Amino acid sequence: MNKIFLPITIILLTFFLSACQNGKKEGNDDEDEDELLTPAQALLEDEDDEEDRDEEIAEAEVLSEAEQLDRAEDAFAKRDYRTAVSLLLPLAQAGNPDAQYALGYALYEGLGTPQDRMQAYFWIQESARQGNTSALMALEIFEIDPNLPLDH
Numbered sequence: 001m002n003k004i005f006l007p008i009t010i011i012l013l014t015f016f017l018s019a020c021q022n023g024k025k026e027g028n029d030d031e032d033e034d035e036l037l038t039p040a041q042a043l044l045e046d047e048d049d050e051e052d053r054d055e056e057i058a059e060a061e062v063l064s065e066a067e068q069l070d071r072a073e074d075a076f077a078k079r080d081y082r083t084a085v086s087l088l089l090p091l092a093q094a095g096n097p098d099a100q101y102a103l104g105y106a107l108y109e110g111l112g113t114p115q116d117r118m119q120a121y122f123w124i125q126e127s128a129r130q131g132n133t134s135a136l137m138a139l140e141i142f143e144i145d146p147n148l149p150l151d152h
Contacts, residue, residue: 065091068091069096069099075087080112081111082113083112098132101124101135104125107123108124124138
């Protein structure tokens with residue numbers, strides 16, 4: 001089963017790393033470090049995109065896990081991190097290791113949600129427990145220095 005999700009993880013990781021590097025170069029206006037919001041609250045913060053996000057979530061509920069992961073990947077590619085996080089959250093909560101890692105990465109970097117390294121660690125650890133190799137490598141980085149970028 002892990003062999004099936006490994007290519008998806010590699011693709012997601014590639015998009016995350018690219019998005020992270022681009023976000024650092026251009027700055028992330030969606031991020032407000034002073035706010036202490038949960039990821040769910042952050043998803044609802046922007047009222048202009050709420051309707052589109054609700055449509056994405058409603059459509060995602062009838063999609064397979066692989067299709068939801070594809071939609072999340074597309075959202076990351078478009079730098080629509082909030083939609084990506086909203087698509088990943090239910091999959092992560094249901095135990096999908098790729099979604100758990102991707103959500104943890106988004107939380108770690110503050111993509112589409114306020115940066116929360118403790119929540120990031122939780123989701124990455126959950127993914128690693130299921131053998132996700134990207135999550136296992138990320139945990140090693142956490143052990144060295146929790147402030148290092150995960151792509152270091």
